[in-house]
Amino acid sequence: MVRDINDQGLEERVLESEGIVAVAFLDFCSIPCDHFRPELTAVSESMDGKMEFYRIDVTENPTITDELGVQAVPTLLVFKDGEEIARYEGPYSREALGERLTTLMAGKPPAK
Numbered sequence: 001m002v003r004d005i006n007d008q009g010l011e012e013r014v015l016e017s018e019g020i021v022a023v024a025f026l027d028f029c030s031i032p033c034d035h036f037r038p039e040l041t042a043v044s045e046s047m048d049g050k051m052e053f054y055r056i057d058v059t060e061n062p063t064i065t066d067e068l069g070v071q072a073v074p075t076l077l078v079f080k081d082g083e084e085i086a087r088y089e090g091p092y093s094r095e096a097l098g099e100r101l102t103t104l105m106a107g108k109p110p111a112k
Contacts, residue, residue, distance in 0.1 A: 002037075002044045005054040007064035013054065015082045020051040020105060025058050025065060025075045036074040036091035043098045050105060078104055086110035 005013060005023070014021045024040050026033040037055075044053035058065045058073055068077060068084075078086040078101070086104055088097070100111050 001048070002041055002053040002055050005056050007056075007061045010054070010056060010061075010064055013052070014079055017052070017079070018081050020085075021079045022051060022053050022101065023077045023079070024053070024055040025068075025070045025073055025077065026055050027058050027073045029059075030073050032091045033074045039092065039094040039097060040074075040076070042094040043101065046094075046098060047101065047105075051101070078110070080104075 002024070010023065014023055022044075024036070026037065040053065040055070047053075056064070058070065070077070072089045074089075074091055076088040076092075076097070077084055078088075086100070088100060092100070103109075103111055
């Protein structure tokens with residue numbers, strides 16, 4: 001399940017968390033983001049319980065978007081124990097995204 005989050009929630013649930021957390025930065029009026037959302041949902045459901053998934057609206061949360069250097073949408077940031085370990089820009093397919101996240105969960109370096 002992908003949960004909505006804002007900049008305050010990001011601090012509490014992601015930057016201060018333990019384990020692996022993925023945060024999708026989306027513009028809800030963007031066609032690439034419209035295509036990416038179902039892919040992200042499918043991956044989150046297939047990895048249920050293995051990691052947390054959140055999404056944040058860049059239009060409503062510009063401060064944290066800028067602080068984290070997000071310049072394109074969709075962008076998926078992956079954090080481990082509150083530290084960014086990977087960044088994926090663009091609307092990845094569920095297969096490609098699933099492979100990248102599985103690699104990260106196995107403790108391997110992120111794929112490009």
